Amino acid sequence: MNFTLTEEQSLLGDAIDRFNADRSRRRGVDASEGRGRPEATGESMRALWAGLAELGLAGLLVPETYGGSQAGVGGSMADVMVMMQAAGRALMVEPLVATAVIGATLLEADTDLTRRAQYLDRLVGGDLLVALAHAEPDASASMFRVTTRAQAQGDVYVLDGRKSVVLDGGDADLLLVSARVSGSADEAHGVSLFVIDASAPGVVRRDYATLDGHRACELMLDAVRLPASAMLGAPGEARALIEHALDRGSAALCAEAVGVMETLLAHTTEYLRTRQQFGQVIGRFQVLQHKAVDLLVHLEQSRSMAYLACLRADAPDRDEAARAVSAARVSMARSARAFAQTAIQLHGGIGMTDELPASHHARRLSLIEFWLGTREQHLDRYMALAARDEATSSA
Amino acid sequence: MDLEYSADEMAFREIVRTFVRAELPADIAGRVLDHRRLSRDDHVRWQDILARKGWLTGHWPRRFGGLDWTPVQCHLFDEETAAAGAPRLIPFGLNMVAPVIMAFGSPWQQSHYLERIRQNLDWWCQGYSEPGSGSDLASLRTSAVRDGDHYVVSGQKTWTTYAQHADMIFCLVRTAQGARRQEGISFLLIDMHSPGITVRPIILLDGEHEVNEVFFDAVRVPVENRVGEEGRGWTYAKYLLGHERTNIAGVGASKREVRSLRELAEQLRRDGQPLARVESIARRIAEIEIDLMALEMTVLRVLSARTEAPGPEASILKLRGTEIQQAITELAMDMAGQFALPFVPQAFESGGVGEGVGPSALAPLAARYLNMRKVSIYGGSNEIQKNIIAQTILGL
Numbered sequence: 001m002n003f004t005l006t007e008e009q010s011l012l013g014d015a016i017d018r019f020n021a022d023r024s025r026r027r028g029v030d031a032s033e034g035r036g037r038p039e040a041t042g043e044s045m046r047a048l049w050a051g052l053a054e055l056g057l058a059g060l061l062v063p064e065t066y067g068g069s070q071a072g073v074g075g076s077m078a079d080v081m082v083m084m085q086a087a088g089r090a091l092m093v094e095p096l097v098a099t100a101v102i103g104a105t106l107l108e109a110d111t112d113l114t115r116r117a118q119y120l121d122r123l124v125g126g127d128l129l130v131a132l133a134h135a136e137p138d139a140s141a142s143m144f145r146v147t148t149r150a151q152a153q154g155d156v157y158v159l160d161g162r163k164s165v166v167l168d169g170g171d172a173d174l175l176l177v178s179a180r181v182s183g184s185a186d187e188a189h190g191v192s193l194f195v196i197d198a199s200a201p202g203v204v205r206r207d208y209a210t211l212d213g214h215r216a217c218e219l220m221l222d223a224v225r226l227p228a229s230a231m232l233g234a235p236g237e238a239r240a241l242i243e244h245a246l247d248r249g250s251a252a253l254c255a256e257a258v259g260v261m262e263t264l265l266a267h268t269t270e271y272l273r274t275r276q277q278f279g280q281v282i283g284r285f286q287v288l289q290h291k292a293v294d295l296l297v298h299l300e301q302s303r304s305m306a307y308l309a310c311l312r313a314d315a316p317d318r319d320e321a322a323r324a325v326s327a328a329r330v331s332m333a334r335s336a337r338a339f340a341q342t343a344i345q346l347h348g349g350i351g352m353t354d355e356l357p358a359s360h361h362a363r364r365l366s367l368i369e370f371w372l373g374t375r376e377q378h379l380d381r382y383m384a385l386a387a388r389d390e391a392t393s394s395a
Numbered sequence: 396m397d398l399e400y401s402a403d404e405m406a407f408r409e410i411v412r413t414f415v416r417a418e419l420p421a422d423i424a425g426r427v428l429d430h431r432r433l434s435r436d437d438h439v440r441w442q443d444i445l446a447r448k449g450w451l452t453g454h455w456p457r458r459f460g461g462l463d464w465t466p467v468q469c470h471l472f473d474e475e476t477a478a479a480g481a482p483r484l485i486p487f488g489l490n491m492v493a494p495v496i497m498a499f500g501s502p503w504q505q506s507h508y509l510e511r512i513r514q515n516l517d518w519w520c521q522g523y524s525e526p527g528s529g530s531d532l533a534s535l536r537t538s539a540v541r542d543g544d545h546y547v548v549s550g551q552k553t554w555t556t557y558a559q560h561a562d563m564i565f566c567l568v569r570t571a572q573g574a575r576r577q578e579g580i581s582f583l584l585i586d587m588h589s590p591g592i593t594v595r596p597i598i599l600l601d602g603e604h605e606v607n608e609v610f611f612d613a614v615r616v617p618v619e620n621r622v623g624e625e626g627r628g629w630t631y632a633k634y635l636l637g638h639e640r641t642n643i644a645g646v647g648a649s650k651r652e653v654r655s656l657r658e659l660a661e662q663l664r665r666d667g668q669p670l671a672r673v674e675s676i677a678r679r680i681a682e683i684e685i686d687l688m689a690l691e692m693t694v695l696r697v698l699s700a701r702t703e704a705p706g707p708e709a710s711i712l713k714l715r716g717t718e719i720q721q722a723i724t725e726l727a728m729d730m731a732g733q734f735a736l737p738f739v740p741q742a743f744e745s746g747g748v749g750e751g752v753g754p755s756a757l758a759p760l761a762a763r764y765l766n767m768r769k770v771s772i773y774g775g776s777n778e779i780q781k782n783i784i785a786q787t788i789l790g791l
């Protein structure tokens with residue numbers, strides 16, 4: 001067992017921190033303010049993303065053959081963990097999870113080798129934004145219910161359905177859409193993944209901001225006609241791939257939460273050391289010290305679970321991977337919420353204001369648990385897998 | 396000992412219910428029940444309706460134009476109006492400064508300001524907190540220097556709720572540098588339209604504008620607007636805080652919100668089933684409901700036992716009341732699931748939700764969760780309430 005980062009990984013984290021600090025200085029805001037939305041800074045998402053691609057972030061998970069993972073870093077979820085913690089520290093809002101983690105995972109699995117090379121090359125260069133459109137508007141206990149239909153008609157597929165809260169879907173060039181070619185809503189088999197150009201006829205997107213400063217879209221598919229070649233992988237067998245990509249995304253979110261907590265803890269302890277009431281700094285009040293300690297405990301628990309999630313997400317035993325990731329998501333959700341609540345409380349009135357940078361971190365922590373599966377969905381999934389495990393071992 | 400309401404009390408409840416059903420404007424109730432934003436006018440309209448009936452100040456003593464409602468009547472009124480979707484009564488005049496003026500104000504202040512509050516003519520706000528003085532209120536620095544028949548007030552207040560709407564502000568100001576900091580504080584009633592007052596908005600983390608900074612630049616305030624004696628403001632301020640904290644318990648509104656949780660749980664489906672059938676959700680609703688029952692019984696006990704101003708037991712109500720309010724919004728957000736994420740500013744406006752994402756009832760839930768983090772901070776933070784209880788009730 002070894003929890004130390006390689007030298008290259010440390011350098012990667014430092015490089016991203018430096019990049020964010022420089023960028024904030026140019027924008028004239030604090031490095032951790034999280035006011036990085038393009039609409040707030042007047043920059044375009046494309047330009048921002050190109051900058052990150054130059055840093056090697058877009059292609060971090062992409063094999064070297066396609067131009068990704070250079071200079072000894074990249075290709076592993078440990079690298080993603082380092083990247084996402086740094087992203088969390090500065091509240092980056094670029095599509096790291098959507099494109100660099102989930103998008104890259106899915107495109108790398110493409111069995112059409114020419115297309116794979118083409119897309120990965122563009123992705124690494126920062127020229128291709130990707131979004132997985134999987135979750136649907138009807139709430140379900142399972143994260144893998146698919147009712148969007150792909151009907152075979154001769155040599156084309158016709159897609160009808162709706163996808164909901166698609167992370168970074170509005171900016172994406174390429175939509176990777178899960179749709180059912182056969183079977184009923186919750187069946188594992190019968191789901192295919194389609195590669196759809198965002199400008200294809202019949203594709204309608206409604207883009208919106210989310211409370212934590214990110215963006216998502218609703219995706220309406222109305223008789224979208226696609227050649228059979230638009231299918232990524234074997235027909236009806238995309239579930240495992242989607243699950244793996246989402247698990248990597250979830251692990252990335254766990255790591256991001258750690259970074260957000262790091263910054264928020266630093267801000268909060270700094271405030272406790274400087275804010276004076278009753279003739280002393282409020283950090284002298286023992287009840288506040290204990291609350292600050294709770295923050296640290298949440299941070300360390302979350303850090304441990306981020307390790308677990310990132311290092312297990314690629315485990316060959318798929319059930320083992322899924323269990324670890326969902327466990328980490330549940331733990332992260334609980335810690336993130338309690339952390340945000342306590343950090344706001346410790347700041348008093350100022351913690352409630354949009355003007356305070358720390359409140360942006362608190363907002364991200366309050367909402368991060370609702371992306372890529374909710375706490376309840378992950379808990380259900382964890383329990384189902386644990387029950388299955390029990391049944392097998394007692395059989 | 397008797398837990399049942401008397402026949403008179405039941406009759407009172409019925410009268411209130413009938414009146415509210417007939418008089419509460421449907422558009423206002425709709426906004427309250429859907430958690431949409433309320434305008435100044437919404438509050439004023441509803442309070443005007445109550446004022447005409449004399450019910451805005453039903454809880455006041457008769458000699459100040461009230462109806463001498465008993466604590467149980469007040470509770471029933473609160474519950475019935477809240478249940479129907481009436482806006483919360485803006486407490487700063489009615490429940491905060493009024494009791495202080497009744498107890499310590501001059502005959503002129505009583506006839507002038509209390510009458511105007513009774514008729515809903517002035518919107519009041521509370522000028523206690525300052526940037527350097529929140530929990531440690533007695534360290535406040537806004538100064539009032541005597542100049543003939545006036546005080547000249549200079550300094551800054553902050554977190555002033557609805558100062559943007561207000562006609563009057565009651566302020567704690569420093570009139571002397573006493574040996575004890577509490578001794579040099581006086582209590583002034585200041586016209587918000589006075590020259591020298593500037594209001595600057597503060598935006599909260601859910602994007603809402605409800606609090607402000609208020610700047611005083613040599614604002615002239617007639618001496619007759621000082622409540623009670625110079626230098627005794629701290630005593631009056633503490634008297635007021637007891638009233639504020641009881642009010643914060645918000646039982647009526649929380650009961651309405653629990654009902655709204657239940658409705659949401661019936662309306663939202665997971666795997667085709669109403670959320671109300673999902674055990675993890677159903678249990679959480681039940682637990683909140685039980686906590687609320689305990690709070691309600693405690694409020695009734697405290698109010699019934701009360702002779703004068705509420706004492707430190709008001710802190711218990713504030714603690715539990717705010718914890719329950721927060722638990723409700725937390726559960727509502729969890730029920731929204733992925734639909735907690737979208738930020739659709741139009742969703743808070745009266746009228747439509749624009750094009751919402753997910754069922755329209757869900758759009759304001761996460762923002763409301765964030766907004767309700769405030770209740771454990773204002774009115775004296777919950778840490779401060781615990782300090783008060785530890786010192787004054789437990790003698791620690």
Ligand SMILES: Cc1cc2nc3c(=O)[nH]c(=O)nc-3n(C[C@H](O)[C@H](O)[C@H](O)COP(=O)(O)OP(=O)(O)OC[C@H]3O[C@@H](n4cnc5c(N)ncnc54)[C@H](O)[C@@H]3O)c2cc1C
Binds near residue numbers: 278526557606777
């Ligand atoms: C939405 C909102 C509306 C408000 N409306 C009004 C209004 O209309 N009028 C008005 O005058 N004020 C208003 N307030 C201000 C409110 O009363 C103060 O925010 C509150 O008293 C806390 O003060 P502070 O913000 O300066 O925090 P601080 O006093 O700096 O407290 C920071 C943290 O330290 C803790 N702390 C401080 N002292 C102690 C101690 N001795 N022991 C343990 N912990 C301690 C606090 O609990 C808090 O967690 C409002 C606040 C909010 C958020």
